[in-house]
Amino acid sequence: MDPLKQYLARANEIIGEHTPDGEKYDREVIRWIRRGKSISKAVAKANEKYPSEALQISSDNLADVQAHYEYLAEHDAIIEKLDALNK
Numbered sequence: 371m372d373p374l375k376q377y378l379a380r381a382n383e384i385i386g387e388h389t390p391d392g393e394k395y396d397r398e399v400i401r402w403i404r405r406g407k408s409i410s411k412a413v414a415k416a417n418e419k420y421p422s423e424a425l426q427i428s429s430d431n432l433a434d435v436q437a438h439y440e441y442l443a444e445h446d447a448i449i450e451k452l453d454a455l456n457k
Contacts, residue, residue: 374452377448381445384441385442385445391420391422391423392423394420394423395416395419395420395423396439396442397446398412398415398416398419398420399412399413399415399416399439399442400412400439400442400443400446402415402416403439403440403443404443409427409432409435409436409439410427410432412439413425413427413435
């Protein structure tokens with residue numbers, strides 16, 4: 371299996387299935403992170419815009435939520451670069 375297909379298969383396992391609203395919520399969190407907001411503030415902003423998808427962050431899950439969204443942001447950047455190469 372080529373490395374790109376391996377990466378995409380693994381990324382799909384990590385990211386999992388999302389509803390369309392869940393994908394919008396994730397993009398909103400990533401947008402705020404890219405603007406320099408902390409994970410707590412980024413999630414709070416996304417919670418305001420998409421209350422049906424709202425996450426509750428506590429000290430117990432903060433590191434996991436941050437790692438998840440850092441991964442999603444990096445994955446999103448990779449996909450954007452791949453899309454640009456295919457145009």
